[in-house]
Amino acid sequence: MKKDFLTLLDVDSGELAALLAEAERLKALRREGRPHALLPGSSLGMIFEKASTRTRVSFEAGMHDLGGHALFLNPTDLQLGRGEMVRDTARVLSRYVSAVMIRAYKHSTLEEFARYASIPVINGLSDIAHPCQVLADLLTLKEHFASLKELRLAWIGDGNNVCNSLLLASAHTGLELRVACPPGYRPPQEIVDEARSRGAVLTFCRTPEEAAKGAHALYTDVWVSMGNEAEREARLRAFRGYTVTADLVRMAEPDALVMHCLPAHRGEEITDDVIEGPQSVVWDQAENRLHAQKALLVRLLR
Ligand code: CP
Ligand code: NVA
Secondary structure: OOOOEOOHHHOOHHHHHHHHHHHHHHHHHHHOOOOOOOOOOOEEEEEEOOOOOHHHHHHHHHHHHOOOEEEEEOOOOOHHHHOOOHHHHHHHHOOOOOEEEEEOOOHHHHHHHHHHOOOOEEEOOOOOOOHHHHHHHHHHHHHHOOOOOOOEEEEEOOOOHHHHHHHHHHHHHOOEEEEEOOOOOOOOHHHHHHHHHOOOEEEEOOOHHHHHOOOOEEEEOOOOOOOOHHHHHHHHHHOOOOOEOHHHHHHOOOOOEEEEOOOOOEOOOEOHHHHOOOOEOHHHHHHHHHHHHHHHHHHHHO
């Protein structure tokens, strides 16, 4: 594996498959109550420029399960918040902890940190990628389908960080991603091109209905990501008609999965009955963050 995990380009398809297998193994060990302190004495610094429930708690609980320790570092409490350079912080933290996880507004912050750090740096969400989320999503899909290769996954809504990471997941696994985004909210062309050059199977659809038809899973995310709050009104207008409703779910395969990375805004990108309905696997996705990230930590630190 490469030193860092900033996007899904930092693993090859074989490494991704091995990570998912390790996550399944660690999930089983935890379920059986069998100790798996594979990283005794390891520590993970966690820098959050934005709010988080799942990422923060799953990394912290995960390090505990593995016999290590996690430190929550609020950038406004660090000297970073008073203008200490990212590169200086990276070199200093490298002398104290085994790895750092960062949730940053700008992906370039993560890249600079990783360039200067001598320890692994993990992306806990940036403006362009959310690779840890997609590890958990692939694990969730694997639990329901024999092969990822034959899957049709419909992305409905904003072509955002989670969508970008799914585009690269398609390149690794061969799953077909059908993307329905309003005009102006498609994923960045350079990421689409990169994913396609690596074999991603991508179809851009004109409507949510076109994407949903015959899909094995429907995936959506908020219309207003963290950092986009100033555009809220314009976005609510642009995304009208992109709600994942029970009618849309009926257009997919029978028993198609309904996915959401959470947090959700019921009544905007997804209706309450759908997220609470029998086809929703959103709580499994959230749980699988723990297992997938533990596998990642083990692979990076052992
Ligand atoms: N899905 C996800 O990353 O959730 P949090 O923002 O709560 O970490
Ligand atoms: N796209 C969302 C994901 C949150 C986990 C955001 O960036 O806010």
